[in-house]
Amino acid sequence: MPTPLRIDRDADGIVTLWLEPNPAKPRGGVVVLDAWLIGAISAACAQIALDGCTGLVLASASTRVFVAGADLAEIDALDDAALHTYLQHGSAAFAAIPALGVPSVAVIHKAALGGGLELAMHCDALIGTLPAEGERPWMVGLPECGLCICPGWGGTQMLPARIDPKAAMVATANGAPWKCMDVPAGLFTQVLPAGSMQAQIVDEAKRWIHAQRTTGANGAGSAGKQAPSQAPKHAISPVDAARMEPALASARAAVPASPHADACFDCVHVGYTCGWVAAVAAEQAHLVRLRHTPEARAKLTAFLSKS
Numbered sequence: 001m002p003t004p005l006r007i008d009r010d011a012d013g014i015v016t017l018w019l020e021p022n023p024a025k026p027r028g029g030v031v032v033l034d035a036w037l038i039g040a041i042s043a044a045c046a047q048i049a050l051d052g053c054t055g056l057v058l059a060s061a062s063t064r065v066f067v068a069g070a071d072l073a074e075i076d077a078l079d080d081a082a083l084h085t086y087l088q089h090g091s092a093a094f095a096a097i098p099a100l101g102v103p104s105v106a107v108i109h110k111a112a113l114g115g116g117l118e119l120a121m122h123c124d125a126l127i128g129t130l131p132a133e134g135e136r137p138w139m140v141g142l143p144e145c146g147l148c149i150c151p152g153w154g155g156t157q158m159l160p161a162r163i164d165p166k167a168a169m170v171a172t173a174n175g176a177p178w179k180c181m182d183v184p185a186g187l188f189t190q191v192l193p194a195g196s197m198q199a200q201i202v203d204e205a206k207r208w209i210h211a212q213r214t215t216g217a218n219g220a221g222s223a224g225k226q227a228p229s230q231a232p233k234h235a236i237s238p239v240d241a242a243r244m245e246p247a248l249a250s251a252r253a254a255v256p257a258s259p260h261a262d263a264c265f266d267c268v269h270v271g272y273t274c275g276w277v278a279a280v281a282a283e284q285a286h287l288v289r290l291r292h293t294p295e296a297r298a299k300l301t302a303f304l305s306k307s
């Protein structure tokens with residue numbers, strides 16, 4: 001079955017995969033991670049794997065966002081068993097990006113929140129830009145704990161691996177995304193000048209991919225191939241335990257105890273003791289459980305009433 005997402009391939013074999021709004025739910029041109037987009041990403045990556053490529057650029061066709069996050073209304077309508085399946089489908093679709101075994105870059109030209117940032121962080125690198133003069137800054141981060149739930153697609157594992165671990169854990173547990181000009185060092189591999197057009201960011205992403213293939217950095221070598229993996233390149237693992245354990249203790253001391261913050265911290269602990277697969281399973285189990293707490297029900301009801 002042909003994928004509904006646009007796939008561009010250049011003469012060097014670098015593929016650009018364009019994320020698009022659900023045609024049945026256009027939402028004013030905003031890209032939202034719903035079941036349709038998850039399925040489309042999975043189908044697109046399967047087609048790319050079949051055809052082969054030398055690199056992947058993940059971009060958004062939206063002029064308003066990179067990806068606004070998950071479709072919380074769709075998620076909230078599912079029973080627990082169906083939500084577990086839904087989250088697992090998302091994990092499998094996102095895992096298809098590192099499984100391609102080629103250098104990958106997400107180009108962040110607008111807001112990247114929640115599942116949108118988690119999707120982007122499955123790429124090896126993130127390249128962003130800043131707003132033009134007078135343009136409203138967009139947000140980047142993991143806001144789930146602001147709704148008294150938690151990330152479900154590896155956010156607690158990938159963010160501490162890219163930026164200062166304590167800062168990542170505190171921001172995630174507080175559900176506090178950043179304005180794009182305040183994104184912590186390390187999240188973006190490169191930030192282009194204010195007002196850069198998306199086409200410019202895509203071109204820069206391709207240059208980054210070429211550099212990885214030429215120098216052999218990123219484990220790619222001149223052929224551009226990495227060892228395929230279910231886990232993204234930047235994620236907590238047991239080899240990080242000595243660095244993550246004190247950061248976790250410090251983050252716990254800095255954040256008021258709550259069911260959602262404790263869930264995030266538990267996932268970090270699982271990540272540096274048991275690895276990626278166990279940690280993502282823990283995230284998803286916590287998310288399914290947390291949405292039933294009185295605090296989450298109140299927050300979700302208020303959020304969905306405004307949608």
